[in-house]
Amino acid sequence: MIKESDIRKDTKAYKVRRALSTNWDVTPILINVSVFLIAIGLALVMGCGGVQRNHAPQDWKEETLKWSSTDTGDVSLPDLEEGATLDDYVLYAMLNNPGLRAAFDRWQGALEQVTPARTLPDPRFTYAKFIEEVETRVGAQEHKFGLSQTFPWFGKLDLRGRIALQAANAERQRYETARLELIFRVKKIYYEYCYLTEAIGIANDNVTLLTYLESVARMKYKSGAGLQSALIRTQIELGRLEDRLRSLKDLVRPVVAKLNTALNRASHLPLPIPKALPESSRDLVDADMFCLLSEKSPRLKAFDHLAAKEDLAVRLSEKNYFPDMTLGVDYIDTSSRSDASPKDDGKDPVIATLSVNLPIWRKKNDAVRAEAETRRRAILRERKEKENLLVADLEIALFGLRDADRKIALYRDTLLPRAEQGMQITELAFTAGKAGFLDLIDSQRILLDFQLDHKRALADRAQRMAEIEMFIGGDFDLEAPAQAGRGERK
Secondary structure, X not given: OOOHHHOOOOOHHHHHHHHHHOOOOHHHHHHHHHHHHHHHHHHHXXXXXXXXXXXXXXXXXXXXXXXXXXXXXXXXXXXXXXXXOHHHHHHHXXXXXXXXXXXXXXXHHHHHOHHHHOOOOOOEEEXXXXXXXXXXXXXXXXXEXXXXXXXXXXXXXXXXXXXXXXXXHHHHHHHHHHHHHHHHHHHHHHHHHHHHHHHHHHHHHHHHHHHHHHHHHHHHHHHOOOOHHHXXXXXHHHHHHHHHHHHHHHHHHHHHHHHHHHOOOOOOOOOOOOOOOOOOXXXXXXXXXXXXXXHHOHHHHHHHHHHHHHXXXXXXXXXOOOOOEEEEEEEXXXXXXXXXXXXXXXXXXXXXXXXXXXXXXXXXXXXXXXXXXXXXXXXXXXXXXXXXXXXXXXXXXXXXXXXXXXXHHHXXXXXXXXXXXXXXXXXXXXXXXXXXXXXXXXXXXXXXXXXXXXXXXXXXXXXXXXXXHHHHOOOOOOOOOOOXXXXXXX
16 A cells, blocks of 8 residues: 555645645635735825826816717718808817817827826736755745735825826817817908908909999090090009909918818818808907916916926925835745655745835935926926917907907998998089099099908908907807997907
């Protein structure tokens, strides 16, 4: 009969029997060590200031769903057919412009960096093979397995997550800046398209009128009732006006191409005739606009978030003076002895480990903190420089708005009525034979110039209003009546 001692004691069957035959069990030890590591890990993580909080902006998911819907075709683009409004153009551009989408993707990508920044580093598994087995009383040690987890110092994970969040917030403001710039770009080109359409209509009417007058001058000249100089002058004015009309018509194509580019459409695609230029305006107080610029401009908010990010980086650098903790468990595979049967023969030891790094290089940590403080000062100075530039640009835009308002009032209330009245008086005088043909041509040319200048002023005012909206991050309804009680613009 084969005895128990004859069985190879280094076999798995023997080790299992040996473990079952003894009072020592590795399972409770492993459980206790695991519970110990988990408890310490949770304590460290909970001490990080609540890193599990969701710091992402509430509207991030809404924005993501919007863009995802356009990718999958769930949201259709507006139809730019006859009767399309400016809002249709703006919505089309916001849903289809690749530059704006790129800015959104950068913001979304920055948000995805928040979770990794506030998550514990990956646990580390190690394996060691004893090239020369270590002989012990209970057997030879052959293999070692280890599992460890590093826990940063209290508050580090929270600060890293908040730093990543501030960087994402800065990208959000860059996205908002790109959105406002796109809206301004669409509105500016759209209003230019409106001006060209109305200018072409006015020029066409005047060409029709001058063509008729030229035929009248030719008939009078042939009959001997008119002068050749009047006919030549009429033909010169008609040639000038036809050239002006051709220039306006030729300008339509590049303007439509620019608008199609903002909409991410082929440049040659036609666009419907836009609606008339808005006649109404809003009374704006300059001081209010500058306050809104300082409070709402996404360009400035981006700098604010970057400065907050560096503030947190300074606080994080202060944590570098304290050590991180690494907890681990090592398991050593021990073979059974073949020459004897000592107590705990082949017993596999389990070791709990604790290690910390030693932040003794203070100059390195001092340099990291100084770098963060220097970056913060640089960002604040850049913000001040950007604010100064934006204030100057807003000042110019407000001047352009006031200048356009002044011209609109001048043409609408004074020059155009008088030019129309002068044209009527000249027509009556010409019919009665008391005015010359050249007087009629001059009156018609003056009226044409005033009509075009009035439309140009309307377009300039609308464009300047759109530019102010871009600066202050707001939106004005140009079709709505002016607010009452705002007072005079200062």
